[in-house]
Amino acid sequence: MTSERERAYHHGDLRRVILDAALDVIATNGPGALSLRDLARRAGVSHAAPAHHFKDRTGLLTAVAAEGYALFADALAGAPDLRERGVAYVRFAATHPAHFRVMFQPDLHRTDDPDLLAARARATEALREGVADLPPAGRGEDDRLAGVAAWSLAHGFATLLLSGALTDAMEGRDPEEAFRSLAGLIFTAEGRGGG
Structure with a gap:
């Protein structure tokens, strides 16, 4: 079954998916816990994909x-x-x-x-x-x-x-x-x- 985040990514909104995942991490664990690699894993995309939209952390x-x-x-x-x-x-x-x-x-x-x-x-x-x-x-x-x-x-x-x-x-x-x-x-x- 395809997750909502994967569907959003495949519809061209990876930037929003990554931002939402980042907001979840920050709200739960603070900004220090933020990792582009972890966000890519959560979104089901390659570890380089978030860098395409944000360059770096x-x-x-x-x-x-x-x-x-x-x-x-x-x-x-x-x-x-x-x-x-x-x-x-x-x-x-x-x-x-x-x-x-x-x-x-x-x-x-x-x-x-x-x-x-x-x-x-x-x-x-x-x-x-x-x-x-x-x-x-x-x-x-x-x-x-x-x-x-x-x-x-x-x-x-x-x-x-x-x-x-x-x-x-x-x-x-x-x-x-x-x-x-x-x-x-x-x-x-x-x-x-x-x-």
């Missing part, structure tokens, strides 16, 4: 990061304000943990890749728009520093959530609602914006 991780940033930018773009962009950030990390792990480890990918740069710029712009929507009292004197504060809050929460470090502190609360409450402590509607 770094190329594959670059593709994962670029795809992650594109998905991330899309997720952020639909959020109406800074707080909800933070919620979208946390939701993205929870639903795309493999992408998230690779995106923020620049030593894993080619940081000068044009697709990666374009996708990262879209995501950065979506975050900056959230900060720009804050009233002046919420931004303080430095928009860039306000952006770093908002990013640190969302990224820190998402990273702690993925690592399992928040399990006890959350006491069964929905992570998105917990983040909304946390963001409200820092970016209040009265003085510092956010919803």
Whole structure:
């Protein structure tokens, strides 16, 4: 019987098959466990086939990061304000943990890749728009520093959530609602914006 991955390969989508297999490995065992030879075995193709699409392991991780940033930018773009962009950030990390792990480890990918740069710029712009929507009292004197504060809050929460470090502190609360409450402590509607 032919596996779904083999069918996808024979229909010309080996690149997607390899990316999906890589995401599975990264989500389960982390990016350090990634091997093009293992991915080729999983896809039922020659060990040289993944190199045709990604050149090497770094190329594959670059593709994962670029795809992650594109998905991330899309997720952020639909959020109406800074707080909800933070919620979208946390939701993205929870639903795309493999992408998230690779995106923020620049030593894993080619940081000068044009697709990666374009996708990262879209995501950065979506975050900056959230900060720009804050009233002046919420931004303080430095928009860039306000952006770093908002990013640190969302990224820190998402990273702690993925690592399992928040399990006890959350006491069964929905992570998105917990983040909304946390963001409200820092970016209040009265003085510092956010919803």
